[in-house]
Amino acid sequence: MCFWGKMLSILALLLLALQGNVSGVALLEATERNCSLSPPFLPSTAVNSSLRLQELRERMLLSGISAYIIPGTDAHLSEYIAPRDARLAFMTGFTGSTGTAVVTPGKAALWTDSRYWVQAERQMDCNWELQKDVSIGSIAEWLISEVPHGGNIGFDPFLFSLKTQEAYGMSLESSNRSLKSMPGNLVDQVWKERPPISPDSLIRLPDRVIQRPWQMKVEQIRNHMKENPYEPTALLLSALDETAWLFNMRGNDIPYNPFFYSYTLLTMDEIWLFLHRERVTEELRTYLNASCSGPFCVQLKSYDTILDHLKEYVSSRPDVKVWIGTEYTNYALYEIIKTEDKVMSTSYSPVLTTKAVKDDTEQRILRDAHVRDAVAVMQLLMWLEKVVPTGKETELSASAYVNRCRSKQKDNRGPSFETISASGPNAALAHYSPTVESNRHLTVEEMYLVDSGGQYLDGTTDITRTVHWGTPTAMQKEAYTRVLIGNIEISRTIFPSGTRGVNLEMLGRRALWEVGLNYGHGTGHGVGNYFGVHEWPVGFQGNNIPFREGMFTSIEPGYYKDNDFGIRIEDVVVVVPIHTKYGHNYLTFDTVSLVPYDRKLIDISLLSPVQLQWLNKYYETIRRLMGPELDRQGLHEEKSWMLRHTEPFVESGSSSSLQSSSPTLVTLVVAVLYNVAL
């Protein structure tokens, strides 16, 4: 938005304010609901939830519950879900990736985090109130205020992790309200057109991207079980990437995520794989050794029989003990085994912690996937530089372009998530994706943020670049540079093996904090080899596991100015060992995303010498790795573009850096000059 546009908006708002309680924003933009008007204003994007709420409440009445909790996840506690599991979206209209809804006879509320507040206001009708503190404690407080003493609060035990159930249980413990586990989801009962399960055949990964055959992985995991002092007799795998990883298999049940509905129960002698058996080809049956019942035979069971089978296993012998991960095991499974010392739990299964550290092959091919992915992103950025001034391109056309570029790269399997292609104020919504309604034209007057990634047979990518094709404001440059400093400071830091990401992540915020800026989302998440784009439990969150050599994570600080612009810079890095002067077992990060930043937005004078050095070294790496790849693909224009954008910063850095140095340093340089002059 240009200067005059801004002035007009301010004038319009002032006029509206004088007219009383009319919401200026709603009238100006008309994209968000306004429930305080009479009649309420609803944008065209809002979903009418009255009928479904009425039907749900009828079922709640029959079940004798005073509230029903609707989480946004599936039975595997997936972060991204299949359309058939989008119960939260069906009920509320809100399609963001995280949220929880609660319905009582008289009220309905949605909890989601700051990334999604605007989106929720655009998608929900006035049946729903929006709650902004997403902690379970806050949901519990609301429940206590809305549910009468002695009331029951229903939930589907398949959609609660053991940990989530415990958190609700603790929060409600002293409240005289009871949690009621209710298998048979109430939303499904009112959802007439619930999408079916994908009928497609499952696939196995080709040998060229695999170092460890599934039998070797099974043996590794059994060794973890043997070494465990609690002597588990079985391991239950509930998260979809656990089974996919163990058997080197993939599916297509969830958009952008190559997973398939499954559970695994692994003992020392047997392997039971629960899935939709009709999707297993003969070749796959052979691959899995599915027609026997020894320690390395995979016995295929119907997906729906997991509860019965687990019950049978648990009661088969007195001394069984099932190892589960509390973060990804649903409460329905836990209810089966929880009695009589038959469960042992850790936050994450040994599959998730083993999978977090990539083997040599996985590291090599994941780096390689990032080289090819960088070609596609450079093609997008180069194309945009050329076409944006024509005024014809939009967020949607840019998104389509980068998807097309990626699709041409070897082993591409589509995008790894819905591309965030966001111009101007749209980029202030941290997880915005363009729709036909919201689509903006790209112009030289707005900043543009593109967060995209690809699935490749050998790896999953995720990268964000923010650019400006015209003249950024001083504040935009400052904010961008401080976000970049955050990225550099985390990337270059040296830390002992076993340090947790949550203890490092403030380095991503510190330069922003210095001037009173911040961002409201996490600082990074694991990524892996053809898996979900958020591959937990690696990353910078409080519940993430300590960093070890061979883990991959994104680093993605940002800054968002409401109704104006958004900045995020995201790179994927791998944890590598580093030699230090005195110590052993120290690590640092090596950046594997290989796309230069927008030079126009970098205020070199804010960078310290060591940050500038890091940046130039990174640009050298881009040249070293991307030059030959662009040559190989015959992309000469792209190569020139890359070389132009990775020019070292020395020259301009020299003078600017001096100007911005602290008084002390300036004094000293002046002193030196003075001496020379003498």
Added chain:
Amino acid sequence: MCFWGKMLSILALLLLALQGNVSGVALLEATERNCSLSPPFLPSTAVNSSLRLQELRERMLLSGISAYIIPGTDAHLSEYIAPRDARLAFMTGFTGSTGTAVVTPGKAALWTDSRYWVQAERQMDCNWELQKDVSIGSIAEWLISEVPHGGNIGFDPFLFSLKTQEAYGMSLESSNRSLKSMPGNLVDQVWKERPPISPDSLIRLPDRVIQRPWQMKVEQIRNHMKENPYEPTALLLSALDETAWLFNMRGNDIPYNPFFYSYTLLTMDEIWLFLHRERVTEELRTYLNASCSGPFCVQLKSYDTILDHLKEYVSSRPDVKVWIGTEYTNYALYEIIKTEDKVMSTSYSPVLTTKAVKDDTEQRILRDAHVRDAVAVMQLLMWLEKVVPTGKETELSASAYVNRCRSKQKDNRGPSFETISASGPNAALAHYSPTVESNRHLTVEEMYLVDSGGQYLDGTTDITRTVHWGTPTAMQKEAYTRVLIGNIEISRTIFPSGTRGVNLEMLGRRALWEVGLNYGHGTGHGVGNYFGVHEWPVGFQGNNIPFREGMFTSIEPGYYKDNDFGIRIEDVVVVVPIHTKYGHNYLTFDTVSLVPYDRKLIDISLLSPVQLQWLNKYYETIRRLMGPELDRQGLHEEKSWMLRHTEPFVESGSSSSLQSSSPTLVTLVVAVLYNVAL
């Protein structure tokens, strides 16, 4: 230790190594036990535990338990304890401030952290094994390997917090071993000469150091109870500083800590204070309004009746709900109330979270106590500079000297903990205090670390300085400077209100990590107004609460080189608001400890310009605040010393800073010079 001394040691070790499995260290120093020798080598500091272990095991047999856990705390989960609660030390000989012992019929083991490993080896006999992973998970694993299936593990419920009990419970849940709560401590039964309770009268704080009378505090806390959605009807205060704070009272039950054995049960209408009533003077009874039973009358009950009274309260009405903090409420109390929704818990009581933020008076007088305290520390450092070269002073005499200096300051109430006065290798034991056996002479050839603090009626202090009176090695200077950088980096950082210390503390380690150095202890703890020197829950640990304006904490990074030297730099800071360019509600730290660092140990070339600026500004503050105080006390020599040691670093900083700058910066300065020359 000088160069030749080191060479001789190495030669001696080589000779010993050639002789076989004799431990060189034991023969050379003979201060640590060696249980692999036959007969075992025991230093004179080791305690013979055979008889007490035998007696304890007899009682364990009678109680039908296969293991007994002995924590190092008291019924109030105090960090520092009275001699009568030193059960761990009585059983093991080990007197360190943290540890847990477990005794089985055949084995005995002590768990303590790295600060205390050497001390434990000096104090324990060979009945005890030393375990180094102090997590409850590790203790549980040991228990599982030592206790047979179905065995009982006994513990005294008064010495376990609710949280500790839960952690053990969870770790042992799937193991078929049971935790058995056993009131009536078994160690007490074999401890014939257990010290009695202090008979001294309790005191109230004078009005001049109090902003809020106890009635106001009671009202504040009741407001917290009213606002809580779980509607607690009572608050149980179990930690000793909770009751001391609420009533503005102090005692002398625990060395260095002005606490008295007590519990408080607070409802909306009544206040019950459990303590040793014979220690309450008539004046204090009047002060507490102890002869009535209204909402602002304190009903005094005998300390030992807390369980009975709590039981009575809980069963008095059906709708009572007792608010407890899980970190400081012992399991014996919890067992009374845990049934039937009668408990509500948070990690910390509202007293602890309210107390963490100092009011204006508390802030002012705590700053003031630090001014007087700095006088004493400067006197010590000045004196040592003069007398160490004579070779007559020792760790013990230095410790006595600083205690004497403090005792002369207004309102001093003795040291706030046993002074750590440690020279050379002794300082490598992070929490060493000198004894007659270990006492070293202070020399110009060793580094010296002094960590000390005072109790004052208006505040508690805690400061560490490390000095060298001769010529430090390059490595000592580098390590010291990097520790100092850690201190500066935390102190100067700007962060949003509500940031947790654990997310900032890596700034204290980062400069050390860069060269592969680190330290094995926490980075800081709260301090307050005449309380324990570690005033939780403020600080940099994972379970500490977020920082808010008005909290005080220490910042204390360090580095310890085994058998060589130890460095720690500790200052107390207060959290203050800071104006930022764009944001609101940002905070930073203001250092209230006011003693200069050892110039000889600072390698200015390692400091960035902004770090140097911070240091010079800090020295200006010392001059501004300490100059008038030293004048007021007529301490002219001390003032000259202070001025000499707080000279700004500009001059030497200029040239060194250049030498160490990154290549880029050097290049740029050279480039500038070159241009000038042209």
